[in-house]
Amino acid sequence: MSRGYNFAAGPAAVPEAVLRQAQAELLDWGQARASVMEISHRGKLFAELAAESERDLRYLLDIPDNYKVLFLQGGATQHFAQIPMNFARRDQIVDYVVTGHWGEKAVREAKTLADVRVAANSDSNRHTAIPARDTWKLHADAAYVHYTPNETIHGVEFQHVPEVGDVPLVADMSSDILSRPLDVRKFGLIYAGAQKNIGASGLVVMIVREDLLVRCPKDMPKIFNYAEHAANDSMLNTPNTFGWYLAGLVFEWLLEQGGVAAMGERNRAKADLLYGYIDNSGFYRNPVEKSARSRMNVPFTLFDEELNALVLKESEAAGLLALKGHKAVGGMRASLYNAVTLQAVHALVDFMRDFAKRYG
Structure with missing residues (x-):
């Protein structure tokens, strides 16, 4: 596997x-x-x-x-x-x-x-x-x-x-x-x-x-x-x-x-990619004020929350793991720690874009 x-x-x-x-x-x-x-x-x-x-x-x-x-x-x-x-x-x-x-x-x-x-x-x-x-x-x-x-x-x-x-x-x-x-x-x-x-x-x-x-x-x-x-x-x-x-x-x-300076640049690029897609999708949303958004943990929901279970099921089948949000807030969450690659975030955004086309 x-x-x-x-x-x-x-x-x-x-x-x-x-x-x-x-x-x-x-x-x-x-x-x-x-x-x-x-x-x-x-x-x-x-x-x-x-x-x-x-x-x-x-x-x-x-x-x-x-x-x-x-x-x-x-x-x-x-x-x-x-x-x-x-x-x-x-x-x-x-x-x-x-x-x-x-x-x-x-x-x-x-x-x-x-x-x-x-x-x-x-x-x-x-x-x-x-x-x-x-x-x-x-x-x-x-x-x-x-x-x-x-x-x-x-x-x-x-x-x-x-x-x-x-x-x-x-x-x-x-x-x-x-x-x-x-x-x-x-x-x-x-x-x-x-x-x-x-x-x-x-x-x-x-x-x-x-x-x-x-x-x-x-x-x-x-x-x-x-x-x-x-x-x-x-x-x-x-x-x-x-x-x-x-x-x-x-x-x-x-x-x-390259140390923490290089990681900081990578982490900003990953977060910018995911937040940028969410904000412009018209299908997903992030509840956090932009000035306080985390680079490490990105919670998001669908405007149609009845699709939450389906997006989680399909994302896992696509090899995008552990996107379920914490029970305290629900929805989805993507954690973008140092070990998560930019390639992984591109794969997530591609999946989210395809899902929005099919169910939006």
Whole structure:
């Protein structure tokens, strides 16, 4: 069976070259004479892999020396709770900017651990736009400001990093990390589930400014303490070794493609192609305000919603995979992560155009 074009929101497409390399090395990795999944995470070979993957990520994102890079277990949802555990007291204000489903979920998890204040919320427009910065109600004494630069489900993305003064800015970048150039210096903490632009699920990459690690409570169990993980080079316990290995392959692939600047140009071209067709089709529509549209996740519906089931059935038969929208918003969604090629987006647009001719 031939591979289809994978538009899944996550777990999502992995570069084919990376999959083929992992396949070739699955039984016998490097000089190990065993799979990378079968060797000790404390051995010399894996230590070299870990160090190289961190060096590559630091180069890709120009991460300053005063930031730690952690390769942690779990998903971003786990860290919705772990972040306030580490960086805020229970009676301390934390500001959250909510622009979609994942921002809402982050608030729910943090509420049990700190004094959460929602500084801005786009729920009044069904998360189809980003609240104007001058309407945000931020607190100068907040422990941090949390936001989600790209909302996977609603297809809303910040086009610029918001200014929040001296309060550390915390970002859940699960769905847009490595998709374009980024000034890490504007953030106190960046975290990202790996299953969209980094590799396999079960791994979280975290970039954290060292001065914030001083806040981590010493009476917290070590396994939840980011400072302990940093002190142990992300090997306080056995890490997700295969996920870490796969992430390293993705970082190498990104470097071969020209880095995040080149990926940013490709991702813009893919998004422009799909949005351009939707906007001019008279058959499909995208609900998001143009200034807030995501390059990574493009939700769309048909003007005749009775055709939703049919378009999903025919698209899958045509090898266009995982286009069903999230149950929270319905319709369709095409996720255009780094591994999704321009060829795949052309194939999607060609299918959409043909479907519109036949049923429009």
